[in-house]
Amino acid sequence: MTNTVTEIWRHSIKAHGRETLEQVTLTAGQALPGDRLWAVAHEEAKDADGSEWAPCRNFTRAAGSPQLMAIASQLNDKTGELTLTHPTAGQITFLPDGNASAFLEWVRPLVAENRPAPAQLVRAKSRAMTDTPYASITLANLASHKAVETAMGQDLARTRWRSNIWFDLGEAWAEEAWIDREVQIGEAVLQVRERVKRCMATTANPDTGERDAETLKTLNESFGHQHFSVAAEVVRPGRINLGDPVKVL
Template sequence: MRVQALWQYPIKSLLGEPQKHLNVDTRGVVGDRLFAIVDAQGKLGSGKTTRRFKRIDGLFSLRAMTDGEALRIGFPDGRWTEISRATLNDELSGFLGEPVTIQQEQDVPHHDDAAVHVLLSTELQALQDDLPEVRIDPRRFRANIVLDSPKYITADGLMGRTLTLGSTRLLVTHKTERCGMVTMAQDDLTFAPQILRKIAQQFDVHFGVYAKVLRPGSISLGDAVAVSSEGAAQLPMRHADMPFK
């Protein structure tokens, strides 16, 4: 396997940016989901509603981009606003139709479920084969890492395995449970509800895998990926044991 694509999402549930390199620390990808849009009740803006999250329509119309040390939000009309701007919360509240603020992560990570999210090209191709009428694009699944994987590599086969990518080692812990976010329109991708239906039917609502960081380091496009059983003893016994729930 090799690293096919790398993505960072500086602000949770906003569109992200492709990267040539990622730095990884014990929290996960450096800068990934470090900020979030938060509603008046303190819930994180998302494409779904849970105990921690609240669905806020319009988030996929916004884009987060780093520019050196600065982080900016792009609006559909072409405006870009730095998150340090005093009027940003008012701009976001007006655009999203409810009072919101942008907040940096504190004690609890903003991740949905785990530190690093990985997709396999074989999974994407299998879904594309099942849904030839829909464009299956990795952007729908918001993974940090997309691996160019041979057909014999499966998500099931990676459970409990260690991935060495560049100078980083990751332990694959569990599969990624999907929600309606994978169906939403973004950029040139149209609304496609059949994607979630097919994932439920063919993949038991799981698509992609989550991983924890065993060794911080860096990952670059094209890096070879080594798979081993090292670290399997650290695999959580239950999904509910994950610290991000």
């Protein structure tokens, strides 16, 4: 068991890519820096101009377009440029806060034909476009991931879960006992608020974008729920590095 941080991930555009980090500095009341800064509003969006948080129904998501799961990303924090790569779409580098028309053209073929087309890249002006109505960070337990793998009888990429901070508690679902408790990770303290209910996005392979794993069926039939990881809110700022200890206060 390694009750320490093993991985840190951010997803600069909601549902469009992931990037691994070695360290991050958290701010109270905010999501992980650079995570879900932008989201892709589709043509049927009702309330997603970026001026305030909006629910995920307004955005293009991997739950309905599994090819989005195969996007990898890299955000240049100095220049603001974002590079996205995909096994069939290739690579694109652009300024999300500039003219995003090239990105919209690049990503459009990855959106399922039966889903509303991407229309606008919006930036979260006040807080990240997380799935929760508060700025959350998702905490994931490697032991729970291994339990799902065992139940399914197949290896699963951890990036299916699109979680932010990973560690290994040695016991599956032990993180669910953290609800309403505070957890210190490195210098930062987070209050765990809820379990994260999972969607169809997790059924897609992050390398190919093809659905190849019945994750939701396995969660429901083997564990009696459809949750994986917990959502937490930063209550004390601080730096987190790979290898930092994780402990319940």
